[in-house]
Each structure stands twice: as C-alpha cells, then as structure tokens.
Amino acid sequence: MATTNLSYYDKATIPNAKPFRFGIVVSEWNPEITRSMQQGAIETLIDCGAEKENIISWEVPGSFELVYGCKKMIESQPVDAIIAVGNVIQGETKHFDFVCDGVTQGIVDLNIKYDTPVIFCVLTDNTKQQSIDRSGGKLGNKGIECAVAAVKMAALRHL
Numbered sequence: 001m002a003t004t005n006l007s008y009y010d011k012a013t014i015p016n017a018k019p020f021r022f023g024i025v026v027s028e029w030n031p032e033i034t035r036s037m038q039q040g041a042i043e044t045l046i047d048c049g050a051e052k053e054n055i056i057s058w059e060v061p062g063s064f065e066l067v068y069g070c071k072k073m074i075e076s077q078p079v080d081a082i083i084a085v086g087n088v089i090q091g092e093t094k095h096f097d098f099v100c101d102g103v104t105q106g107i108v109d110l111n112i113k114y115d116t117p118v119i120f121c122v123l124t125d126n127t128k129q130q131s132i133d134r135s136g137g138k139l140g141n142k143g144i145e146c147a148v149a150a151v152k153m154a155a156l157r158h159l
C-alpha cells in the first residue's frame with residue numbers, strides 16, 4: 001500500500017523548535033527532488049518555531065556522501081539535529097542497492113556513534129514519478145515529515 005500523506009502535522013504535538021539549531025545536508029543528485037524536500041524541511045522547521053539563522057545547510061555530491069557530510073557537520077557545528085536529504089532512483093544496475101544500503105547503514109552508524117540525531121530524509125524510489133509524488137506532489141513532502149522528526153528528536157536529545 002502506498003504511503004500516506006507525508007505532510008500532515010499537528011503543531012500542538014510538536015515541541016517549540018526555537019531553542020534548537022538544525023543542520024540540513026542535501027545531495028545534489030536529482031536536485032529538483034532534493035531541493036523541494038530541503039525547502040519543505042526549512043519551511044516546516046520555521047513553522048515550528050526555529051529561527052532561520054539557526055538552520056545551516058550543506059551540499060554533498062550524492063546520497064552516498066550524505067554520511068560523510070553529516071559526520072563533518074556533527075564534528076564542527078553545534079547542531080541539535082541533522083536532516084540528511086537525498087533521492088536515489090533505481091537505474092539499470094544494482095548500483096541503486098549499494099547506494100541505498102550504504103547511506104542507510106551509514107546514517108544508522110552516525111546515530112549510534114554520535115549524540116546528534118540524524119534524520120533519514122532519503123527517498124529510495126523505483127521511478128522518478130514516485131519521487132515527485134513524495135517531494136511536494138500528491139503524497140506530500142518527505143522534507144516536512146523529516147523536519148517534524150528533527151524537532152522532536154532535538155527535544156529528546158535535551159531531556
């Protein structure tokens with residue numbers, strides 16, 4: 001069954017994001033998809049109370065490099081949560097599988113090794129249309145969903 005809409009959230013159930021600093025590491029592959037998710041995330045963080053100057057964005061070449069980019073951001077920037085934004089679309093070969101596996105396991109490893117939550121905002125789709133539908137299309141915007149997760153995890157980090 002297809003995913004439900006990714007963009008609905010109830011601010012009454014979300015902590016105020018004002019005290020927190022957020023990082024966004026965004027892949028340059030499939031930029032029309034990743035930029036839309038990045039914008040959705042930024043707008044949602046601000047809607048939840050984050051200050052624009054407390055949101056820092058870095059770019060990396062592809063989703064596989066999200067892990068290193070997040071690692072460097074954790075080690076150099078005082079952020080309370082990071083949103084890793086990427087879009088991997090199935091091609092002709094097994095490369096899709098290895099990129100997806102690598103970025104997934106790498107982000108898991110970062111969440112284990114460091115005390116900064118890294119949110120998995122990576123669309124891993126069979127077709128471009130699936131990605132379009134989930135980055136501001138008929139199924140919403142995963143960037144919005146992940147921004148909400150980032151606020152909640154930033155608050156949890158400070159419990």
Ligand SMILES: Nc1c(NC[C@H](O)[C@H](O)[C@H](O)CO)[nH]c(=O)[nH]c1=O
Pocket residue numbers: 027029030061062063064065086087088089090099
């Ligand atoms: N095919 C996609 C890629 N491939 C590139 C890798 O992410 C990586 O940059 C390269 O293997 C060099 O290390 N990346 C995506 O984000 N999306 C794709 O669909």
Ligand SMILES: CC(=O)[C@@H](O)COP(=O)(O)O
Pocket residue numbers: 088089090091092093094095096097099
């Ligand atoms: C996910 C990828 O790296 C993929 O787009 C590469 O395409 P192909 O498998 O046709 O080389």
